Amino acid sequence: MRNWCLLSPGRDSSRCILPGIGLHLNALAINSKDSKKIKHETFSSSITLPGSAASFHSRTTDRELDESLTLVSTERDNDPNENVVPLVEDFNQTSPKKKRRRLEGEPEACKRCNCKKSKCLKLYCECFAAGVYCIEPCACQDCFNKPIHEDTVLATRKQIESRNPLAFAPKVIRSSESAPEIRDESIKTPASARHKRGCNCKKSTCLKKYCECYQGGVGCSINCRCEGCKNVFGRKDDFLNSGSASMEMEDEPEDETEASVKNGVDKILQKTEIQNNDEQNPNSALPTTPLRFYRPLVQFSSKGKPPRSFLGIGSSSGLYTGHRHGKPNILRPQSKFEKQCQNAPDDDIPEILRENHSPSSGIKTSSPNSKRVSPPQSNWGSSPGRRSGRKLILQSIPSFPSLTPQH
DNA sequence: GAGTTTGAAACT
């Protein structure tokens, strides 16, 4: 298996995924669909395609794809890792492809994209951005973000990372303490978590999900270039005035904001609460954590590393763990999914992971205490230490019980 | 469900 793994990309960085869940999903995906396609979609870890990653461009021809596909399938059989993944069947069956649009109130169980032109190989694609493969519930067209096209995915990813090393890093950086805070301080305290790059909202006043900060449940910060910020999780102004509970808004009347905001916040908070919980869980909080759950993508293969089950983890940032069937996994720390995806108690997952965890793992996510304040940022892949840690994690995957089957 | 709006990502 290879992993892409990663974390959370930004968008989702905030959006997150529950670790546990993500894991499952991936796992599930692998197995389930697979009954049908196992041969094609694979997790093979060691493939090296001719054009592989390095040279790949995001757009490959069908032919290329086919080739890759074939190769992959071949190796796949050999892949030791497969064992790792728990078999779950039919995670998807219940969920036919649907449009990703989520109805209000609908839990966003897991990520599903609806890409039509990007082939799911650009950051526009939530799945791709999150470091996960598209799976059945996705309504994407011409999707290349599948295990079959692992090489393409990895190559594309590299390309994107070369352009922006942090492209797949979690967008929202949370501090360990964030969880509790949000709830109480929510409105005015921005606190611990912030969007890495900040938003650039012009019309949404950072009160809609168009705003990545808002979507991630974090306040706007000095990094934001938003206009008329009213982010209920923390306005840019407040951030700037740090400490001073400045009520001042740049443009607009506060009345509305305050009142409405609070209401909104309350609701949001409720949702976020869940997130926070996740956050509490070290795993979710940490950008790196997500990796665990993801199915690793290829990186290794291209580099000639031996495929290890855990491997995936090592990949620079990607998390891709295969999810075939289920829904896309989401590892990201916070976002939408988290809320919904997480059905399972955070604790459970970690526990499991722990069991398998090797002491050496660079990051301990399992322990509640371990918190990472700052995201790993661009280097993930490179640091050996992490890889090892992740490996462990992955191993655990197999044993991982499905937390909550969604659908 | 179709159409519009929005802002990130990608491109020039």
Next chain:
DNA sequence: CAGTTTCAAACTC
């Protein structure tokens, strides 16, 4: 690096 275009999600009707 700034401006423009493309894209898909979020949102509205």
